[in-house]
Amino acid sequence: MSYYFAIVGTQDNPLFEHEFGTSKQGGDGVARFREEARHMNQFIVHSSLDIVDEVQWNGGQMYLKHIDRFHNNYIFCFITAGSVKFLLLHNPDTHTPPNASSRSSAATARTSAYGQSASTTYNPTAPAVEEAIKNFFVEVYDVWVKTIMNPFFKLDMKVTSPVFRGRVAAAARKHL
Amino acid sequence: MTSPPYGSPIKSPQLGAIESSIVFPKRKGGSPASSLSNLPYRRSNQSLSSLFASTSSLPGSGPSSGTATPTATVARDSVFSPGGTLRPRSPAGAPVVDSSGLRDVLIRSFAPHVAVLASADTDEVIRQKGFPGGFLQLIRPFGQQVQGKVTVRDSIGASKSFEDFGIRFTGLKDGLNPPKPPPQPRRSAEVGEKAVNGGAEPWVESFPAWARTGGDVAQIEELVDRHLSYAEMQYGGSMSDYLKHDGDAAGRAHTSGAPSPFYTLYFRRLLSALPMSPHETFSHPVACIIAISSRNPSPIEDLRRLYNATNTGDLRLPQWVNNEFLRYYVLVHDEDHDDISKSTALYEQMKRHFGLHCHLLRLRSLHVLPSDDDSVRLPTTEWISAMEELTEIHRRGNSETDADPTPCLFDSDVSALRTLVRELTMQSIIPSMERSLTAWNEQVLSRRRGLSGRFMSLSKRWTPFGSSSRNSSGPLAGLQASGGGTSGNYDSLQGFYRPESAEATMRKLADYAVMLRDFKLAASTYDLLRADFNGDKAWRYYAGANEMAAIATLLDAHLRSGAEKSTSTKSRLEAVDGWLETASYSYVTRCMAPFYGLRTLAVGGELLKMRGTSTGGDEAAKWGSKILEDRLVGPVGRPLFMERISASFGSKLGRGELRWGGRRRKAAFWAVLAVENWLKMDKVVQAGKMLESVSELYGLTDAGGVAVQEDEEKGGGAEKAKPRELKFAEMKDFIEELREAVVARKLAAHGYEGEESPEADETTLVEEVSEKLDARPHRMSLIGIAAPPPMAGMDVTPLSPLKVRDEEPNFRDDSFE
């Protein structure tokens, strides 16, 4: 179970990125993405902005829940009042070796790319999943509002504060 | 001929990667298929390049690029009039077929199949004439399009006429599995699917039946790969002007969603030469031509013999094929040697014995040379299996002469054949199909619709009614017999319905309706069948019914304007999604028949895309990516379908100034995936094309893009949805890497080939291609395609520009830091 969390500004620009693994069921909270995931995650998350742009106008919910999927990567979204998007990419894959690269065996590479195995068992709309991720988002939102209240924070500015990162990581540990 | 160890793409990792889902038979060096892979590319070889015409789109190279002599070109036109309708299927046609082109391909792919059974003497005559393939080879191309309008009455008596109606001539047993054991024991069901035999068959027969059977993804992949590699060869040298060209190509591709010629080829081959299977009857013969020649000593007896052979004898089709198809008797008269009066007499006699379904075909038996007056080159046959085309490529590739081996015939022959085809279609096939339709429709469907319950319960009631019916009482006999237990009609052991059973009949009815393009009737019938098949757990049938229910519904919706859509059509349209899902699931998971799964999703996706509704693009893309997730295609299909997905998303422009609901980012993303996969395949030209789309879609190319980042807070507000510059660092870097990779290779290719004369020594070219296949960069993978450790073959590759290129650091190592 690996997560990639990105806060995206109004210009499709990442303001904050954070990777982590699950801390549930004895997870060590370390992300298990393959080498390519580095850019892959960005591509996936960026492409799901299309969906966000569409659904954010229906109903005006801030927590948009599960909005998109690419193979075995599930995208959840929370959009702030200021149209900043919290995007959480969740890869339920459990059995990808930490250091797997594109050189790894056919089997592994395929599982993680087209991971049928995990995705069939994983249900992004399960109440438990939605709830946990919602709680994560809500906690991040609290920290986010504190960030933007700072008079020195400008629209679409990157967030570098280690305290902020710490809070996000804590929220992740707590809920995911 | 021997192939270098790294020569065969079958050995290339990408193919390996998908073996688990699709059986890609291991062809040994000797097999025709693999030997193709190290086929020398001779740009000088006209006869060969003409085979690639369907996918070559060099700027300036017109329809007749390369191919054949003036006479031949003229001949084409003379053969396929009324003019123009030739276009969608002309191999040498416009490089880009628009989506409606794909629809034509689709509609015309469901054509009535007509088996051809010629007596030995007939084939002899034709062979002398210069057609090693005998009568079948001669007549085949003329079925592709019946000359003139073809008018059909649909279930409600309304008649529609088509310009592009065609029939498919096949060998009687084409599309049946060869008796030999499948090359790969595992997934026997799957292997049962296809007519692939290991290819160990001796290369003597010029038209082996097995080669005429399609339904093999691996072969399609290989064929398209040949075309691609050829394209690389063609454009390898002329990048500079090519870049510009494919720029617009890319533009078109996303505005019009036009598929690349390679995709079109892939799609067509997917639908060509469908194997015979119990669960669908498209490739079952609707009729059978039984031909004898004027040379035959005992014509009537032979005709009888042949007829019986098809009924009971060794030529009898499997029991799950309905044998009640029309027999059509043809007497081939040898104008050059025999006396017409005798033939005419014989013809009269034939009519007396066999009824009206007879034809006297007057052909000249002399061998024709292209140089002769009024000589006409035999048109190319469109609907051939991938293996057959591969075989042809192979043959020509090896032939010493550059001369186009396509045999010729006389104008007179052409018109004679056309007349035969037209009569056969208009006077025999269509009427008989219409009759069957009406009969089955009334007797089976109307009842079936009347009551909800099980089918058999009704069947008893029909029995009296049925027997009183006139024409070939096949189905009614079936109905009688079918009075069994709940699922009495389904033989779960052998896994098929007997052809007379009501279910089989209804399926046939629906398939006929599709062939006659009465999609409404077809859709409703398939819809009804789904329940029955489901009840009987006849999964393959069930999958088929779902598949065709969806396809027919979409085609139906496509051909009629929204106004006249009945509510039933509308409700069915809503069901389409579920049907496709069920079909692909049953095919792939239950029946391990990935080929059909692929066909279902590919066709369904295209049709949804063509609907062009607000959701069409998304749905098409969804099915497209399912194809990839289920790994139904190989390394060639992967980027092709990625391009399609990109196009599907691209076709969804969104509404209004803000492009609300647009899908540009997704389109761009899939384009990136395609580029990356093309590079893996080392198809630089394709990669280059898609890269253009990437830039276009991400808006990177739009000149004068004002700096997005204004430190003025308000500045942010003004920006439009489309970013001028990618803000995600690693996306940006990755695309940069792709661009560098493409440029580097194009330059390398240019530098290497620019100097050489067109007659560059073949073997080095071969080496380059095959080496590319392995030397692909393993590091830069978006989706982790399996990349096994380099093969031994690689270490000893000769130093070539490619080798140098591989060592370029920026490409290899900076990939992920």
Add this chain to the structure above:
Amino acid sequence: MSPSSPPPIWKHVFNFTRVVFALLVVNKAGGLIYNREFSAGLNKLNSNDLLILAGTFHGVHAITRSLSPLPRPPYGSFAPTDVPVRPTGLEVLESTHFRLTCFQTATGVKFLLLTDPPQPNIDVMLRRIYELYADYVMKNPFYTVEMPIRCEKFDRGLDGYLRVIARA
């Protein structure tokens, strides 16, 4: 002296039966920076005379301050941090028909209020006026300190307050 919060306005409203004629504001330097009439009665003075009046009063006020006897020497003090006690100057100037009351703020601004001699609660009124000054003059971005006062809201504030009284 301890702070005195004035009774609410309505009280004055009923108490007063007499008239407030005019208000003058004189700045530190003795310049007239504001004058406004609230009810007729006084004979008109031309602006020049008003200026002279302001200046003169300012001078007299200063002198009267130096006159006044002090518990301690006027300037400087014993403890260096002890605030020097500032004597007040002339506060009232009365004739049979009007009275001029002067209120000088700690910052040196003088408010001169011309009223009927028997007018009570003058100090309350002056304190209120001071507040109006602090609000509508000193909080107006377009007013420059020490300069003549042109603040429409100040005028309106005074009218609102003093006219009420006058009408009563």
Add this chain to the structure above:
Amino acid sequence: MASTKAARLGEEVWKTRIDKVNAELVTLTYGTMVAQLCKDYDYDYTEVNRQLDKMGYNIGMRLIEDFLAKSSVSSCKDFRETGEMIAKVGFKIFLNITPTITNWTSDGKQFSLIFEENPLADFVELPDDGRAQDELWYSNILCGVLRGALEMVSMQVEAHFTSDVLRGNDSTELRVSLIRYIEDEMPPDDE
């Protein structure tokens, strides 16, 4: 004792005679002003400090009138009392806070104001540019205010921050020193 008297006064005035406004409006307005200054002066924080002090001075000159009018205090006995007034009345009635007043020098000319809370600095974190925390005094406007206000009542003082939690210090401290009492200028001779 002066201090309690002042405290009572401050409370009383704040409760009865002050028009209120939402605190965040003030906080955010000050924030946007400081940010604007930083931008206008190209993040030259020493210059920004200067500008803030200037603004404060202007404010002080005006604010003192309001202070006097509302509190109706007459002049104080000595600088200590002044200090108490500033902390317990001045800050109370304008910012609704009472900084602790401490660190008097023996000569009673200097004292410090320690701010437990500072509405101006709510929500604020200084830019992470490696300089702001060493150079910018975010609330420097207060220094100017004291200077301006006291000058209007004839006290020339110097005021500056010595520490600020925004800089990572543990407290926010404002140091005020009396320089001199300004003598009244004699009235101009008219005639």
Add this chain to the structure above:
Amino acid sequence: MSSSRPLSNPSFNSPQSASTPPTAPAVRPPAPSGSAGTPQPGHSGLRYPSNRKTIYDRNLNRSKNAELSRAAFAYLFVEMISYAQRRVTGIADLEKRLNEQGYPLGLKLLDLLLYRSAPSSTQPPTTRPTRILPLLQFITTTLWRHLFSRPADALERSAANAAEYMVSDNEPLVNSYISVPREMSQLNCAAFVAGIIEGVCDGAGLKTVSVSAHWVGEGDGGGAGAKEGMWPGKTIFLIKFAPEVIEREEIMGGKGG
């Protein structure tokens, strides 16, 4: 946080073009008194007090109902205006500058107030305004109440132009003490509030062409005409939404939050 991306990654600690062009020659003053907090781990130079109090430790509702003297705002506003006046040419320019100063407040308050509208600390705020009307209602009630402790006095849609809306305030709090000199009678300092409104709209993704503050009965701002009537200071905020916003509104119909 071993899972977090390498801090060396340029995409992270690259200086924000928006906030820090550190061009000014920074004369480094003596280091502040010793009690400076130890620098945080990681790449941030920021120090924090030893009690670790940061903006992230401050409850967002803390100052929710806190009050200060209106004077405090008035004086800041005085300075904002005179500071702006020094750098502008003409009234339009001055208003533009005030508007720009208000804009960030809009952006921030939009999120802050919606955050506070959440039913509980574990629930996300109910909905965000995604249509023009809900947004304007948010502005005229929630925002106005918070800033000026009363709702706006009127909200109207221009009959002439579907993209134009008007919020009116009989006496904007920011103008309470301001008298505009005759020679500038056009000027309305509530342009600052207009900026706040613009910030809210743009932030919510309903982009505006402009938001401007106007005296009712053009031309007599502080002037004669304004004396008449019981609301001489009455101000109208004219909100012009961008055409594409109107278009989207039509596409999607009024539905939605």
